[in-house]
Amino acid sequence: MGSWRSMSCVLVVMVLLLGSTVNAQLSANFYSRSCPHLPNIVNNAVHSAIAKEARMGASLLRLFFHDCFVNGCDGSVLLDDTSKFKGEKGAVPNKNSARGFEVIDAIKSEVEKACPGVVSCADILAAAARDSVHLLGGPYWDVKLGRRDARTASLSAANNGIPAPTSNLNQLISRFSSLGLSTKDLVALSGGHTIGQARCTNFRAHIYNESNIEEVFARSRQSNCPRASGSGDNNLAPLDLQSPTSFDNSYFKNLIQKKGLLHSDQVLFNGGSTDSIVRGYTANPKSFSDDFVQAMIKMGDISPLTGSQGEVRKNCRRVN
Known part of the structure; x- marks a missing residue:
């Protein structure tokens, strides 16, 4: 009886440690060796996009918010519809209003040239949101990175998970x-x-x-x-x-x-x-x-895919 209790305690501790390890995998220097030029690539692209249209900074920030509030910060909002699922772009909170997808595509294209198959779309979106805020006069912070990309998206989760402008x-x-x-x-x-x-x-x-x-x-x-x-x-x-x-x-x-x-x-x-x-x-x-x-840091920690979960998409609009 005592041995069973001991084993149960060990299992509980292992589960807790495993959960904390998953969160610990996000870090500001996650790509410091594998893609050292990532910060410059993202910042230059966001700077160019905002120079063309100042509103784009707000659009990128909103896109990150809408991603994290639907099954976590996993880049699912970036996926186009497929024969297997209806994506989040057509959800009521996003349809005819979510913007900035082309900016994320452009960043991904440049990142793939510099370090192919390394940086997730979810992380690119997180970094682009931070740079948008900073370039428009807001604060700067170290974005925790290491997320991986979802292989699916959910229209219903987006319809139900993003707070409506009529919310009390x-x-x-x-x-x-x-x-x-x-x-x-x-x-x-x-x-x-x-x-x-x-x-x-x-x-x-x-x-x-x-x-x-x-x-x-x-x-x-x-x-x-x-x-x-x-x-x-x-x-x-x-x-x-x-x-x-x-x-x-x-x-x-x-x-x-x-x-x-x-x-x-x-x-x-x-x-x-x-x-x-x-x-x-x-x-x-x-x-x-x-x-x-x-x-923003807390929001970026919402249910990230890490380790072997998900994938690193080559194209942010579709799974590999």
């Missing part, structure tokens, strides 16, 4: 919590909306039907977003009215003035538990930057 605060907190992200992480990561734009279809209800929005701001958004559904659905508006191409804390200042573009933005400052965090980031931009970095 409890729904947001619950979804983030299910992935190991705290309420503070939720608010900090939402601050990524200090860059980029949103489609009319995602904020129409907020600017016409809700009271937690400043009236003049609502009317200004209505001028480019007709009330009728289907009319002007793809018309764009900046998520941060003040500085949509600069990564700063203006997003939080907007929320305090009830100028959040999305319902899911404004619920972060609407008399709830996150009000104090928003006020803190408004008063202390460094606090926001620091918390954003920590939240």
